[in-house]
Amino acid sequence: xxxxxxxxxxxxxxxxxxxxxxxxxxxxxxxxxxxxxxxxxxxxxxxxxxxxxxxxxxxxxxxxxxxxxxxxxxxxxxxxxxxxxxxxxxxxxxxxxxxxxxxxxxxxxxxxxxxxxxxxxxxxxxxxxxxxxxxxxxxxxxxxxxxxxxxxxxxxxxxxxxxxxxxxxxxxxxxxxxxxxxxxxxxxxxxxxxxxxxxxxxxxxxxxxxxxxxxxxxxxxxxxxxxxxxxxxxxxxxxxxxxxxxxxxxxxxxxxxxxxxxxxxxxxxxxxxxxxxx
Amino acid sequence: xxxxxxxxxxxxxxxxxxxxxxxxxxxxxxxxxxxxxxxxxxxxxxxxxxxxxxxxxxxxxxxxxxxxxxxxxxxxxxxxxxxxxxxxxxxxxxxxxxxxxxxxxxxxxxxxxxxxxxxxxxxxxxxxxxxxxxxxxx
Numbered sequence: 217x218x219x220x221x222x223x224x225x226x227x228x229x230x231x232x233x234x235x236x237x238x239x240x241x242x243x244x245x246x247x248x249x250x251x252x253x254x255x256x257x258x259x260x261x262x263x264x265x266x267x268x269x270x271x272x273x274x275x276x277x278x279x280x281x282x283x284x285x286x287x288x289x290x291x292x293x294x295x296x297x298x299x300x301x302x303x304x305x306x307x308x309x310x311x312x313x314x315x316x317x318x319x320x321x322x323x324x325x326x327x328x329x330x331x332x333x334x335x336x337x338x339x340x341x342x343x344x345x346x347x348x349x350x351x352x353x354x355x356x357x358x359x360x361x362x363x364x365x366x367x368x369x370x371x372x373x374x375x376x377x378x379x380x381x382x383x384x385x386x387x388x389x390x391x392x393x394x395x396x397x398x399x400x401x402x403x404x405x406x407x408x409x410x411x412x413x414x415x416x417x418x419x420x421x422x423x424x425x426x427x428x429x430x431x432x433x434x435x436x437x438x439x440x441x442x443x444x445x446x447x448x449x450x451x452x453x454x455x456x457x458x459x460x461x462x463x464x465x466x467x468x469x470x471x472x473x474x475x476x477x478x479x480x481x482x483x484x485x486x487x488x489x490x491x492x493x494x
Numbered sequence: 495x496x497x498x499x500x501x502x503x504x505x506x507x508x509x510x511x512x513x514x515x516x517x518x519x520x521x522x523x524x525x526x527x528x529x530x531x532x533x534x535x536x537x538x539x540x541x542x543x544x545x546x547x548x549x550x551x552x553x554x555x556x557x558x559x560x561x562x563x564x565x566x567x568x569x570x571x572x573x574x575x576x577x578x579x580x581x582x583x584x585x586x587x588x589x590x591x592x593x594x595x596x597x598x599x600x601x602x603x604x605x606x607x608x609x610x611x612x613x614x615x616x617x618x619x620x621x622x623x624x625x626x627x628x629x630x631x632x
Contacts (some may be wrong), residue, residue: 249629259618270629276622283625294624300625317504365623395625404627448627462629 237395239276249460251489258468258480259311270487288361293493300361302374308412308420309354309382350427350477352420353356355382361389367395385416386399404448410474414439421475433476440469456494462487527555529595529608536589536612544588544613551583555597555605561585564594573595 248271255265275282279290286304293299324335359376374389384485388411395404418437446464463486473481536545551561554577562571575585577597587593589612597606 239624241619254621272628274624276624278619281622281625283628284630286625288625290622298623302625305533336576362627363625395627406627446627448629460629 239274241276241278243275245272245274245321247491247493249487249489249491251460251487253462253485253487253489255485256480256483257311258318258473258478258483260477260479262311267487269491270491272491276385295365297362297364299364301358302361302376303356303379304376306357306378306387306416308416309352311418312350312464313354320380324355350423353380353382355416356380357387358384383416383419385413385417385419387412401449401451403450404446406444406446408444408449410442410444412440412442412469414471415474416472421472421477423476435475437475438471440471440473442469442472443467450491455492456492458491460487460489460491527606528603529597529606531595531608531610534608534610536610537615538612539615541592541614543614544590546573547587547589547610549585549587549595551577551585551608552581554581554583557599558597558605559600560598562596562598563587563589564596566592566594574598 231292248269253267253270255267256416257264272284273282278292281288281290286302288300288302291299291301355378357376358379359374361372361374363370363372370391370393371388372391372393374387374391376387376389378384378386385476390409392407394406395402397403414437417440422435422437423431423433444464444466447462449459449461451459463484465482465484467482468478468480470481472478513572513596531549533547536547538545558577560574560576562574564571572593577583589610592609595608595610596604598604
């Protein structure tokens with residue numbers, strides 16, 4: 217029975233052509249999608265993030281590439297595998313910075329704007345912790361990624377370290393990606409596991425002494441294993457126009473969800489709209 | 495003959511013999527002309543394929559009698575071809591790796607030397623696979 221199921225899966229994989237996930241080299245590709253996007257914010261007392269526009273930009277040279285906020289250099293690449301050096305934004309900090317498109321500014325992202333250093337000043341009346349006021353800097357990671365292509369999809373493994381000296385932590389990422397065409401639409405599925413180190417978790421999810429006031433928390437920051445599943449659908453309408461829909465579910469590891477700064481162990485996000493590619 | 499004289503004569507013989515030996519193995523001397531080869535690179539489509547190159551020879555050194563092809567770091571030439579007295583000659587070469595082109599006279603004295611490199615054509619990638627699925631909300 218298992219052999220029959222496996223044979224059927226292989227047959228389906230080979231009979232169904234993979235969606236075109238290639239891009240012409242040497243050309244910038246800009247796109248913007250207009251619609252409605254919603255991102256659950258798992259932070260305590262935080263408002264969900266809404267957006268009505270979603271930009272995208274890409275450039276793939278012979279070895280160098282830019283894919284939104286990810287910068288990469290392909291050390292080796294063939295039809296079957298790739299090995300990249302890569303740098304990318306860490307997502308944890310974005311929950312403390314972003315509040316829809318309105319706050320998506322470089323100055324905000326990298327903490328250049330002055331931030332409150334104290335919630336309460338000595339000698340003043342102690343006020344409860346205002347979780348929504350707690351700020352953390354966005355960090356930038358760099359490391360390497362190795363990926364393998366097969367008819368059953370793409371498997372990749374990445375290891376990254378903080379190069380922005382925000383938390384000096386690290387991430388390990390395991391991703392599975394599969395793209396296919398069905399009903400005149402291009403589909404993409406991604407499953408992922410992300411291990412976040414104790415240093416990273418401590419910086420983003422531990423309440424600092426200046427933030428905690430007189431409150432004592434039992435939470436001890438520790439490494440966490442997050443997981444996610446992502447589905448993207450794209451239907452071409454005309455030469456530059458497409459319908460696009462994205463849905464993603466993220467589950468946070470206990471090392472993060474136990475933090476008093478988080479009141480959810482999972483969060484959903486999604487976007488639906490029309491995109492234009494320049 | 496004193497011991498020192500014998501030693502001196504031995505030394506001279508050693509140096510003279512080495513020089514003669516070097517000439518017979520086509521060592522570059524001050525008289526050797528550096529060949530300006532066009533083309534100096536042979537391009538093949540696939541690795542391990544033979545690369546065909548048509549060498550056009552003009553203004554050969556006087557007394558040139560043979561053109562020999564040497565693989566780098568080898569003692570013997572892989573092949574030698576006689577040269578005619580024509581002012582312009584064309585030779586078709588089939589090469590597998592980088593070679594030295596040496597033109598010698600009838601006494602095997604090296605008159606000119608040049609190098610031909612063999613490279614494999616690598617087309618520019620016109621498309622690449624994208625990383626990730628795109629449309630990240632974060």
